[in-house]
Amino acid sequence: MSDIYLAYSLADGDRAAKIAEGLRAAGYSLWWDRDIQPGQDRKAAIAGAMADARLCLICWSRTSVDDDTGADVIDEAEAAKERGAYLGLLLDKVELPFGFGGHEPVDVAPFRGTADEVGAVVAAVRDFMASGQATPVALPEPPPPPGRPINKAWVAGAIGALVLAGAIGFFLLRSAxxxxxxxxxxxxARIDCAWLxxxxxxxxxxxxxxxxxxxxxxxxxxxxxxxxxxxxxxxxxxxxxxxxxTIDPRECPAIDEPRRLRKSPGGRLRVTGDPFFLDPATGQSLARVAISLAAGDKSVALFGVEPSGVVTWALPDAKAIDALKDADVGLVKAGNGKWEFNIYPDHLGWTGLFVVVGDRPLAKAMPQGAVQPSAEFARTLRAATASGEWDADMIWFRIDSR
Known part of the structure; x- marks a missing residue:
């Protein structure tokens, strides 16, 4: 068993070597892929070393944050974060992949391997060993509404009025x-690898x-x-x-599996707040999500998806949505199956959200916050919806810098 597992992009091998040398000199046992023995199965060796290590030190650089050149590093970081063994190390000034913005990395960028830089890494590792993985930074409070404070009862009534107006409009337009x-x-709805x-x-x-x-x-x-x-x-x-x-065609299962369930033209999911900007002070953006279930919807799960194909089980059931009342996200519940609340994405670019609804609970579900690669998620969702009546709705929005 090693104290530390070191994850890095192959292009950063020389810089990683400086880190490995410094940590070993400080008395820590460390494992990295250069410790793989001839004839040893690489995948099995890495999996075993990661599972045994108290700390997984993830080197973030221009190549390791890229979905093509750094896919293995991102996957290893996800696994480490899930078990509380993640510590990020910023070798270059880069935007962290989706899902890691809440964990402050050790910033030694641009890392050149000097004694001072290596010393800073050793000190951060020492702090980790003493206190464990840092908890995500707290979400910022939602901005105050313009003018008078919002009356929740009024909001509920307004939502009801909008639903009624939409129903009237639907019947008026049917004959047009x-x-x-x-x-x-x-x-x-019939285009492969698309949700448009x-x-x-x-x-x-x-x-x-x-x-x-x-x-x-x-x-x-x-x-x-x-x-x-x-x-x-x-x-x-x-x-x-x-x-x-644009989604990487290799990640189509993240779109096609929910699309397989898609029956209605949508309307269950909305996001408001456009245009969306990332706040440089907090590293987060703000969007308002509204979910409105149909009469036959007995279950609901909300997911986050990136163009990289990675899917997050954001709110795996209605209980998780109701539990937002204990968080400072401005939850408003207007009757059964209607919710509004804030989310705080922590990255630039495109973000997707989708809901899966059905006449019964999902037969298989991951814990809240669980992250799955595209193909793995597709298998899980297929097993979860093998029986019953299901529908899905998806939306995409873009976050820009100011």
Missing amino acids: APSLAQKVEPHL HVDPIQSGADGHIGLIGVAGDPAAARQMVLDVAGAENLTVRSVSIDKVA
Whole structure:
């Protein structure tokens, strides 16, 4: 058993060697992949060393935070964080991968291997060994509402009024000719490795239509809309994909498995607060999530998903959503199956959220906060929804710097 497991990108081998040398000189037992013996199974050796180590020291650099060159490091960091053995080490000034913004890294960037830098790493390791993994930094308080304080009863009534207005509008529109968006939406639901909607701001009324969501090939989705328009003699001058995130095609299972359950055009999930900005002081953004279940929905689970394909079990059931009343996230519950609350993403770029609803609880569920790679999540969700009636809704939004 070693005190420390060292995770790093191969491109950072020389810098990692300086860290390993300094830690061993300080009296710590350390294991890294250069300790693998000839003929030894690499994967098994790494898994065993990680499981045995009291501390997994994760070297974050320009290559290790990249989904292509640093996938193994990110996976190892996730596993370490789950068991409370994670300590991040910032070798370069980089944005941490999604899910690690709440754990303050040891900042020695740009790390060149000087005695002082190595000494700072040794001191941080010593502190970790004494106190354990630091808890995530506290979420900032939600910003105060403009003007008078919000009356929760009024909010509940307003939500009810909006639902009623939407129902009236639905029945009034049923007899009207379908809009361009209504004609295009069913086709969007059939695109592999994509979850797309027509942008309500660019709905095609003026001949310009926009798409919003995520796709493995946004250009192909745009061409599909143009093909549909041509086949149905619709006047479409342009199709915008500026609001479409691109997912790595290798991570399609994270999108396709929920899409397999998708039956309705959506409406159960909304995010408000656009435009979304990352606060440089807190390293977090703020978004308001609204969930509205349909009459037949007996269960609900909320997930977070990134274009990298990593899926987080944010709120695995309705009890977890109700438990937000004990957190400072501005929870409002308006009747059964309707909630509003704040979330605080800690990274720039695209973020996806989706709900899975059904006529029964999920047959298999991961604990709140559990993180799964794309393919692993797809297998879990398929097993969890093997029987029963299910539906899913997904939205994507982008966080920018100010």
